Amino acid sequence: MKSTAKEVRALDDRKLKILSAVVDEYIVTGEPVGSKAIMKYVNTSSATIRNEMAELEKQGYLEQPHTSAGRVPTYNGYRLYVDRLVKTNPLSKEEKAMLDGMILTDDLTEEGLVQSVSAALAELTNCAAVVSTSVPKFSVITKVEVIPTGKRMYVLLLITSSGSIKNKVCRLEFDLSSEQLEFFENFMRENLEGVSIDSLSDEMLKKLESAMGTYLLTLSPFVTGIYELSKEMAQQSVVVEGERNLLTCRDFDQNEIIRFLDNKEELKRILDQSFSGLHVMFSDETDSFVIGNSSIITSPFSKGGKTAGHLGIIGPMRLDYSKIIPYVEYFTQKISDLISDDYEDEEDGFDGK
Amino acid sequence: MKSTAKEVRALDDRKLKILSAVVDEYIVTGEPVGSKAIMKYVNTSSATIRNEMAELEKQGYLEQPHTSAGRVPTYNGYRLYVDRLVKTNPLSKEEKAMLDGMILTDDLTEEGLVQSVSAALAELTNCAAVVSTSVPKFSVITKVEVIPTGKRMYVLLLITSSGSIKNKVCRLEFDLSSEQLEFFENFMRENLEGVSIDSLSDEMLKKLESAMGTYLLTLSPFVTGIYELSKEMAQQSVVVEGERNLLTCRDFDQNEIIRFLDNKEELKRILDQSFSGLHVMFSDETDSFVIGNSSIITSPFSKGGKTAGHLGIIGPMRLDYSKIIPYVEYFTQKISDLISDDYEDEEDGFDGK
DNA sequence: TTTAGCACTCAAGAGGATAGAGTGCTAACA
DNA sequence: TGTTAGCACTCTATCCTCTTGAGTGCTAAA
Numbered sequence: 001m002k003s004t005a006k007e008v009r010a011l012d013d014r015k016l017k018i019l020s021a022v023v024d025e026y027i028v029t030g031e032p033v034g035s036k037a038i039m040k041y042v043n044t045s046s047a048t049i050r051n052e053m054a055e056l057e058k059q060g061y062l063e064q065p066h067t068s069a070g071r072v073p074t075y076n077g078y079r080l081y082v083d084r085l086v087k088t089n090p091l092s093k094e095e096k097a098m099l100d101g102m103i104l105t106d107d108l109t110e111e112g113l114v115q116s117v118s119a120a121l122a123e124l125t126n127c128a129a130v131v132s133t134s135v136p137k138f139s140v141i142t143k144v145e146v147i148p149t150g151k152r153m154y155v156l157l158l159i160t161s162s163g164s165i166k167n168k169v170c171r172l173e174f175d176l177s178s179e180q181l182e183f184f185e186n187f188m189r190e191n192l193e194g195v196s197i198d199s200l201s202d203e204m205l206k207k208l209e210s211a212m213g214t215y216l217l218t219l220s221p222f223v224t225g226i227y228e229l230s231k232e233m234a235q236q237s238v239v240v241e242g243e244r245n246l247l248t249c250r251d252f253d254q255n256e257i258i259r260f261l262d263n264k265e266e267l268k269r270i271l272d273q274s275f276s277g278l279h280v281m282f283s284d285e286t287d288s289f290v291i292g293n294s295s296i297i298t299s300p301f302s303k304g305g306k307t308a309g310h311l312g313i314i315g316p317m318r319l320d321y322s323k324i325i326p327y328v329e330y331f332t333q334k335i336s337d338l339i340s341d342d343y344e345d346e347e348d349g350f351d352g353k
Numbered sequence: 354m355k356s357t358a359k360e361v362r363a364l365d366d367r368k369l370k371i372l373s374a375v376v377d378e379y380i381v382t383g384e385p386v387g388s389k390a391i392m393k394y395v396n397t398s399s400a401t402i403r404n405e406m407a408e409l410e411k412q413g414y415l416e417q418p419h420t421s422a423g424r425v426p427t428y429n430g431y432r433l434y435v436d437r438l439v440k441t442n443p444l445s446k447e448e449k450a451m452l453d454g455m456i457l458t459d460d461l462t463e464e465g466l467v468q469s470v471s472a473a474l475a476e477l478t479n480c481a482a483v484v485s486t487s488v489p490k491f492s493v494i495t496k497v498e499v500i501p502t503g504k505r506m507y508v509l510l511l512i513t514s515s516g517s518i519k520n521k522v523c524r525l526e527f528d529l530s531s532e533q534l535e536f537f538e539n540f541m542r543e544n545l546e547g548v549s550i551d552s553l554s555d556e557m558l559k560k561l562e563s564a565m566g567t568y569l570l571t572l573s574p575f576v577t578g579i580y581e582l583s584k585e586m587a588q589q590s591v592v593v594e595g596e597r598n599l600l601t602c603r604d605f606d607q608n609e610i611i612r613f614l615d616n617k618e619e620l621k622r623i624l625d626q627s628f629s630g631l632h633v634m635f636s637d638e639t640d641s642f643v644i645g646n647s648s649i650i651t652s653p654f655s656k657g658g659k660t661a662g663h664l665g666i667i668g669p670m671r672l673d674y675s676k677i678i679p680y681v682e683y684f685t686q687k688i689s690d691l692i693s694d695d696y697e698d699e700e701d702g703f704d705g706k
Numbered sequence: 707t708t709t710a711g712c713a714c715t716c717a718a719g720a721g722g723a724t725a726g727a728g729t730g731c732t733a734a735c736a
Numbered sequence: 737t738g739t740t741a742g743c744a745c746t747c748t749a750t751c752c753t754c755t756t757g758a759g760t761g762c763t764a765a766a
Contacts (some may be wrong), residue, residue, distance in 0.1 A: 034728055045740050050729070068728050070746045109522065142502060148511050149496055157510070157520075159502050165520050166511075169462065244615045247600070248608070258597050387759055398709050403760070421715045421759050 011059070017042055018052050019061055020085040023073050027318050030251070032070030075284035079318055082280045086321045091330055093263060099124075099330055110163065110303075110339050115241070117331050118311060121240025125324050126249075127315030129241040132271035134309055135234050136162045140196045144188035146181060154288070156222060158229040160197055162303070166233055170225045174218060184219050187212065189228070200230045238268045240314075246291075251316035256291050266290045271298065271310055278329055279308070282317055293317055297324060299332040303339045311335065364412070370395055371405050372414055374439040376426050380671050384603070385423030396417055428637035431648070431670055435633045439674045452477075452683060461657075463516070463692050467577025468594070470684050471664060479602075479678050480668030482594040483651070485624035487662055488587050489515045493549045497541035497579060499534060509575060511582040513550055515656070519585055523578045527571060539573050540565065541579070553583045591621045593667075599644075604669035609644050619643045624651065624663055631682055635670060646670055650677060652685040656692045662689065 003017045009018075021041035025033045035046040035053060042049060053071050056062045061077035064070070073081065073225065091099070102120035103113070118129035126213040138161070145157040154170045176184075191208055192200075205227050209216055212223070260266070267290070270281070278299040291314070298312030311332050364372075374394035378386045388399040388406060395402060406424050409415045415432035417423070426434065455473035456466070469483035492515040500508045507523045529537075544561055545553075559579050562569050565576070586654070599610050613619070620643070623634070631652040636642040644667070650663030664685050666677065 034730090036728085046728095046732095047740050047742090048738085051739090054730080064729085066747060067730095068726095068745080070728065143500065145500060147496065147498060147510070147512070149518075150514075150516075153516070155510070155512060155518055157508075159500070159508060161503075163503075163506070163522060165502075165508055165522065167518050167520060169516060169518065244611050247611050254607075255601070258600050262597050347355070385759090389759085399759095400708085400709050400711090400761095404708090407761080417760085419716060420761095421717080421757095423759065 003102050008136065011255055014042065014044075014262055015052055016058060016085060018049060019056055019073075019077060020081060021240060022053070022062060022071055023077065023081045023085070026073060027320055030318060032065055032072050034070035037070070062325050073317075075282050075317075078282055082321055086325070088322050088325045091326050096330065099327065100334075102257060103334070113338055114309070114311070114335060115143075115239075115333055118239070118241040121311070121313060121331055122245060124327060125313050125315060125319075126245050127313040127319070127324075128243055128246045130238065130267065130271065130310075130312055130314050131241070132238045132268065132310045134236050135197055136306055136308055137198075137302065138162075138196070138306060139164070139233075141200075141230070142194075144185070144192055146184060146222065148176070148181070151175065154222070156225045158226060158233065159178050160233065164306075165235055166229045168225050168229055170221050172218065176218065180215065180218060183215055184222060187215075192226070195265070197230055198234045200227065200234075234295070236268065236272065238271060240264065240267070246314070249316055251318055252291060253293075260290045263290075267314070270296065270342060275310075278325065279312075280321070280325075297321075297328050299328045301332040301335040301339075303336070305340070305347060308336075308339065361627065367395065367397075368405055368409060369438060371402060372409055372426075372430060373434060375406070375409075375415060375424055376434045376438070379426060380673055383671060385418055385425050387423035390423070407626040426670075428635050428670075431635055435674055438677070441675050441678045444679050449683065452680065453687075456687070462558065466691055467662070467688060468592075468666070470688055471592070471594040474664070474666060474680060474684055477680060478666050478668065478672075479598050479674070480544060480666040480677075481596055481599045482664070482666050483591065483620065483624065483649070484594070485589060485591045485663045487589050487660065488550055489656065489661055491515075491549070491553075492517070492586075493547050493661060494545050494553075494583070495547075497538070497545055499537060499575065501529070503565060504528065507575070509578045509582060511579060513586065515661075517586055519582045521578050521582055524573050525571065525574055529571065533568065534570060536568055537575060538578065540568075545579070550583055551587045553580065553587070589621065589625065591617050591624060592619065593620070599667070602669055604646055604671055605644060608644075613643045616643075620667070623649065627665075628653070631678065631685075632665075633674070633678075641697070648672060650674075650681050652681045654685040654692075656689070658693070661692065 018038055018041070021038045024041070025037050025271065035049040038049045038053075039046055053062060056077075057064065057071065059078060061074055062071040063074050065072060102124065104116040105113075114131055114133070118131050121127075122129040140161045142161050143157070143159040145159075146312045147155045147157065149155050149169075152172045152175050154172065154176075156170055157165065158167070159165050191211070195204075205223065205229045209220065209223055212219060216223075232264060240261070240299070243261050245251060246261070247254070249257075270289070275298065278297070281289075281296045283292055283294045283297075293313055293316060295317045296314045297319075298310045300307045300310050302308055312328055362685060371391055371394070374391050375386045377394070378390055388402040391402045392399055409430075410417065410424065414427060414433060415424040416427050418425060431644070452473070455477065457469040458466075466690060467484055469487070471484050474480075475482040492513045494511065495514050496510070496512040498510040498512075500510065502508050502522075505525045505528050507525065507529075509523055510518065511520070512518050542586045544564070548557075552658075558576065562573065562576055565572060569576075596614050599605060599614070600607070602610075623642070627652065631650070634649045634651075635641075636645055636647045646669060647667055647671045649667045650672075651663045653660045653663050655661055665681055
């Protein structure tokens with residue numbers, strides 16, 4: 001609701017302490033928190049705490065499931081807690097080593113790394129890990145190749161500067177002469193190499209086709225094939241790892257989870273608004289959130305200094321933010337470091353040996 | 354239990370009719386079936402039916418959840434029903450048209466087709482569709498290609514006679530000379546083309562490596578890369594479509610389903626024993642079955658006359674077999690027809706025009 | 707061999723009592 | 737004026753009992 005400056009000012013130190021205590025306790029127990037339980041955290045009587053809690057409720061930070069129950073944090077309560085109250089301790093040496101140990105490093109490809117990290121994150125947090133990999137804005141086509149592979153069968157190959165490869169089988173009505181093949185490869189080299197993936201539009205396609213002259217008659221399936229490949233590449237992808245953690249989480253409504261897992265478009269849209277740093281979202285915030293009572297923590301990772309995607313978790317609001325936030329931060333940093341190594345290596349350097 | 358010839362002989366016509374009626378009724382209602390409900394199917398009094406049911410229970414075809422409840426089919430009951438009693442009507446023209454209409458035919462690749470059919474099957478049956486695609490035994494390597502794509506970056510490409518393509522990025526310590534590249538391509542062409550995918554063993558790898566002489570020093574990552582690609586290709590794949598139908602099915606134990614979906618190895622193993630025709634399995638049969646109370650119906654589909662995989666459904670035992678069995682049969686036949694068209698086209702023919 | 711009739715069983719649901727966790731309010735206190 | 741002890745009150749969760757009704761097995765007659 002309206003969290004005006006006045007209201008926030010009205011939150012003295014003790015109120016904040018109590019709010020924080022309620023959230024901390026609720027995160028652990030999952031049950032509405034009563035005034036007595038808070039006495040462990042604050043040095044006053046339960047009566048005083050009750051008074052304070054009643055006020056926190058009026059201000060919209062807490063709520064009661066029913067009259068004679070304890071308090072539960074509201075969306076605003078969580079928001080305040082995460083933004084201003086939660087204490088995230090930097091990871092110790094041992095913790096970092098533990099996290100590192102959970103990542104398989106035998107698969108050195110970018111996807112392999114990200115997949116391994118997200119599995120670790122899901123395992124660690126008992127949530128589902130989410131990864132969205134955006135198409136790097138600076139990604140351009142570096143190679144178009146056609147490989148004959150059978151009677152009238154050709155494999156189209158598209159490679160970009162960011163290292164993605166896609167292929168597609170194309171069947172033609174006729175076999176091509178080597179002259180035709182050569183023409184196509186040259187034509188593609190001249191017209192597509194260096195072109196950025198997401199700039200390949202319908203119009204561009206039309207222009208290309210008309211520039212091909214009579215070759216178009218036989219080669220047109222290749223052109224549309226390349227076009228489709230580029231479209232596939234330009235698509236942002238979202239992967240959810242550890243879905244079982246959502247299904248077994250009793251904070252959620254089963255049916256909602258099933259619906260969510262069945263259709264990840266919604267999630268895609270949410271992760272699309274790429275945020276610059278670590279970001280915590282709650283399900284009440286945007287009503288487009290599919291899963292009620294959920295929260296999403298994401299952080300971007302980068303490749304060669306440019307954002308390459310986002311990694312995070314989706315779980316219940318009742319999360320141990322103080323632990324999970326550093327995990328997400330550490331892992332995204334880790335990914336950035338590892339794939340940027342690769343990247344620099346690819347582009348400029350030569351790493352001695 | 355022991356279903357000896359004597360016992361089976363003891364099943365006169367009326368008993369079979371009653372068993373069939375119990376299964377039919379139970380499939381619809383999901384509730385234990387009482388003697389009165391059977392009166393709709395058989396022209397005798399409920400008392401007689403009760404006597405018969407008591408005997409069917411003694412023989413192991415029915416059971417009671419508790420004393421004063423109706424009867425439910427046992428595993429043996431289902432087995433007998435499916436093997437000898439169920440009446441599967443051949444599909445009508447309209448039904449076939451309806452099924453055809455559910456298949457998207459704009460993606461003409463094999464995977465696209467199979468995916469579309471399995472989605473339709475899942476939708477239609479409210480079960481999960483399962484597809485296992487085996488590596489065709491006759492599939493051989495037709496092409497190995499290396500494409501330079503950046504500083505010390507190369508794409509390995511492996512193509513087989515059955516039309517699968519896989520690629521892998523390989524990073525070397527040094528750039529290769531064109532002479533080295535040429536050597537590798539020739540070497541691979543001579544040694545691997547025509548070799549069947551699943552015959553590529555560790556020993557073969559060793560032999561190849563030793564045959565490469567000094568080239569091995571720089572090219573060894575390529576060899577292991579190719580080896581890994583072939584291993585990936587040789588792997589039988591299992592895909593489950595429509596998982597949500599399992600999760601929302603109240604005949605199952607949620608946790609068991611979640612465990613099942615998390616680990617499809619078990620399913621893979623079951624589908625691995627490729628059966629020659631349509632096959633119905635029940636969860637009691639092999640104790641390796643992950644999901645209790647489930648049944649699997651599969652049928653093979655073929656490509657150019659040779660088995661290419663299996664398509665089917667996994668759902669509760671309480672299935673409308675009389676409808677679903679024809680669906681599975683029709684769809685696998687359909688797939689066989691469509692991809693075999695392709696295949697013949699690829700290998701021998703020329704379709705005019 | 708079949709069937710009507712009857713006593714019996716058992717699960718599921720309705721209703722009622724109880725316990726206990728937690729509250730708000732009042733009045734006393736520092 | 738802020739804090740606290742005390743108390744009446746509220747509401748859920750749980751347990752127990754009772755009832756209902758579907759369905760059975762058995763017996764005796766047709």
